[in-house]
Amino acid sequence: MKKLIAVLAVALALGGCATMDKIGTVISAAQNFTITQGQVDSARNSYDGFVLAPLYRYAKLPRCKTGQTITIENPCHDRKLLKQIRQVDIQVAKAFSDTQNSITSGDNKGAVAAYTTLKGLIDIAKALIAQTGMTALGA
Amino acid sequence: MDPVTIMADIALAIKLGKMAYDLGKDVAPYMITAYQIMFKNKILTAEERQKMTDQELAWRSEIDAVIAADDEATD
DSSP: OHHHHHHHHHHHHHHHHHHHHHHHHHHHHHTTSOOOHHHHHHHHHHHIIIIIHHHHHHHHSOBOOTTOOOOSSSOOBOHHHHHHHHHHHHHHHHHHHHHHHHHHTTOHHHHHHHHHHHHHHHHHHHHHHHHTTGGGGTO | OOHHHHHHHHHHHHHHHHHHHHHHHHHHHHHHHHHHHHHSOOOOOHHHHHHHHHHHHHHHHHHHHHHHHHHHOOO
């Protein structure tokens, strides 16, 4: 039974990785072109679904005690990892805001630059959220 | 497998299922909206964007509260 759960978790994690890549695809497609409101909205929804929602759920897990490791039987959040991801999330939120402001003001060059920054930050957030194990639950 | 192990495994499976369900409830609306924008030419209204912003603020506020509690904890 445990083996079955482990295999299922790995399969879901891989599925999660594949869908997570869509965030990057959406943003890559926008690079060097006009950044549209729809592209920002889509990327923001993807980010909220694949990073922010799992981060919220991760934070709600009990705190890992010193020396405790995360297991399927006893899921917990690592305080350092949580703080690290939140720091990146603050930068992502600012990059989304910068991109939105550039679009609103009609500054496409600024929007492309902000979007490029956003892509890099989302890649970092994706890598960190994968470490939480929340992707194993299907996110 | 003895009955105790089987029951423990079932309990674990239910626990994991509940976690996946809770996470799925949070994630699904965003995935559906992202899909609709990308492939169905959906355009978000100002109200929908505001709702998204409000949810982001609520989540981030709760995450920050957990981080603050973590900083004060000694365990």
